[in-house]
Amino acid sequence: MSDPTNKTFGRSWISPWRLARCGVLGMNRRNIAYIARYNPRDRYPLVDDKLRTKLVAQKARLNVPKLLHVVRTQHEIEVIERDVANLDEFVIKPAQGSGGKGILVIVGRDGDDFVKSSGARISLNDVKRHVTNILSGLHSLGGKQDVAIIETLVKVAPLFARYSHEGVPDIRIIVFRGYPVMGMLRLATHASDGKANLHQGAVGVGLDIGTGRAVAAVQNNRLIHLHPDTGADLHEIEVPNWRQILLLAARCYEVTGLGYMGCDMVIDETQGPLLLEMNARPGLAIQIANNAGLVPRLRHIEQLEDYYVTVEDRVDYSMATFRHFPAARQAELEFVEDGAAAPRT
């Protein structure tokens, strides 16, 4: 940037050596050195199928949005019809949908009609047709026959409401060999059409693993300070229940056996952190949101001599090791360091 002739080039391109010095993980390296090496192939169906994920998670007592019904065949729609008619709010999603496709969110009732999150009203027959479409594979990858999941609606914690234009803000934690290594809060924007997908224009807020406070925020690969729709200062964000969130994410390692994965969570107003889904091929944009590369952290975990410690120990170790901001309370910091040191002796 100091070289004026190189200004525009310097902004839109970076040299590979400089990128390597920043420790940024590239797609090829992610695929070969982490996904292929640490994720056993036979574990993929577990995370690619949201129903299996949910069942496994429930069995392991991980907090998930409560599963109300599973519709596997056409005639089951009639069976659950009466139950659904009595529900005020729920979410219907395909077990194998991708990119948020086919998710129907009902936030209230208007007599016999259902009210969608957008405010539109639909009839019970519309809901049934949506389920039929899910079963026929309309929303699943490759058009495979699918299963419809009906679960409770997550209510956005009011703290986050002013940060998200529409949709539920979710938290993505990269968990490597059971250690949380990087986190990000994804906020839907008007540009992203309510979806929390970074490459569709959602805002990504990097979160400090040590404290849950915002480190940096990006939209469309550009650093930003304010939410483009609500104008809220993104750098003021501090995720509550942070340690609880990390614990939930770290537990997913034992549940799935995936060494390198992304855990997507939401914070419910009443239930606290809930696990939404897991991803065996988490994206790389989280590095931009954190303005930090993954490689040094992954390396650090790879070089640990003993990683066979409890979930609590792993989380505390990560919080101490990958801390960006000084911890808020000195007492907690000391506890963290004790926790990290204990298993090594």
Place this chain on the structure above:
Amino acid sequence: MSRRGPFLFFVVLLFLLGIGTAYYRHESYYIPFLPGAQQTVWQVEARVEYVADGGPTQVFLTLPPEQSGFRLIGESSASSGFGFEITADSHQRRAHWTRRSAVGQQVLFYQLDFVQDPTHEVEPAAAGEPETQTWDEPYQTAAYQLLQSVLPISADAESLAQQLAFEMSRRGANQNLSLLLDRYRPPVLMASLLNAAGVPARTVQVLELQDGRRRQDLRELVQVWDEHSWRLFDPLRGQVDDENLLLWQTASPAVLEVLGGSRSRVTFSMISQTRPASTLIDQNQPGFALSLYSLPVAEQGMFKMIMLLPVGALVVVVMRILVGLKTSGTFMPVLIALAFLQTELVPGVVSFLIVVAIGLMIRSYLSSLNLLLVARIATLVVVVIGIITVFSVLSYQAGLMEGLTITFFPMIILAWTIERMSITWEEQGPREVLVAGGGSLLVAVLAFLVMDQTVTRHLAFNFPELNLCVLAVILLLGRYTGYRLLELHRFAVFAR
């Protein structure tokens, strides 16, 4: 990365195997590495004329031996009524014509085609000990004195021959030489003198190659052994350049022998042609049957396409792993590029865009019908065929023959491409469709440009083993863990 050593070894092995096989086949079958390579082919015709006595008749014509610089690619004989065969003993090949009875003027033809190929090497047969020469007096004395005057001013076989030729070229200056030349022909004299001095030498018959010459005779020259090879000398001019001299006969007996006839004569005519080297591939070598040339022509045409696929796949691998371009459907671009090979680039791109655009419009209607995937794709296949049919008929009516080549597009692939782009459109918006579609088209055009090179086509078909090298590179790229080019842009924010 722990198995890096064996992996690299395997890759290098594959690479060397490919290069080695290609080089071996180039060397033994003379398959040219470059498509435009030209080689000079000489057609030499020996015309034997004689008058037959009426009884059984036989004609022997000495044929040129295998020699460096010239590679025989074909020989034939035209001589009606004669039996013909080629006989060979340890040092000479001969054409042999036979007939039970013949009367009057007879004309026999023998034609041979050979390539002037400086890389063609034949190990020369080493000369034996020079024969001891016996001379009548006074020639014995003259020869002895002549050698006494020349030997001190020469160093080896070559310089001795050079000195002798120099002396012979001014024949009047030396009385001994004048005497000998009255008795012996210069080549015979020179060979004898060299033999007498202990240097192996022999007289040979050579044909001077000059394009378009007719009714040429052979020239008699002297070959001198210089420990490693035979050197040609003209007894009156010294050492000669043998580039355009075809060695016809190296040993006795005479070039032409006729039994049952008289007034025999052999003359030579020749022309040179420049032919593409690819037409001169030696198909008679053992093992050649294993190549693609042994297939029927229709299948050869197909393999010309198939053998280009690995190169196209390599382009896709490079563009995705090294550059990071997104394509819709991993290897769809290669198949589109193959279609471009048939349609040519611009008509291909235009018709591809038209088919995909119309297909996307119809697909957007289909998505409101909520069809199952298989039915949706099947519908698209029918739709694509419909578009292609209408497009062909319309463009033909409009006089655009280019429109007809649209049928070369793989229709199932097009249907899938439309389906995938449509899903991308619905899930991620039109911008992603442009990115993935543009990426696919860019990769397809690049793959086309690489595959369309005459060098690529030539190497792919003539040296299919080079695909092992392509495979080695692909394997190597499969382990590339560095950044993709576009990631340097994506992560540019780290430059701050």
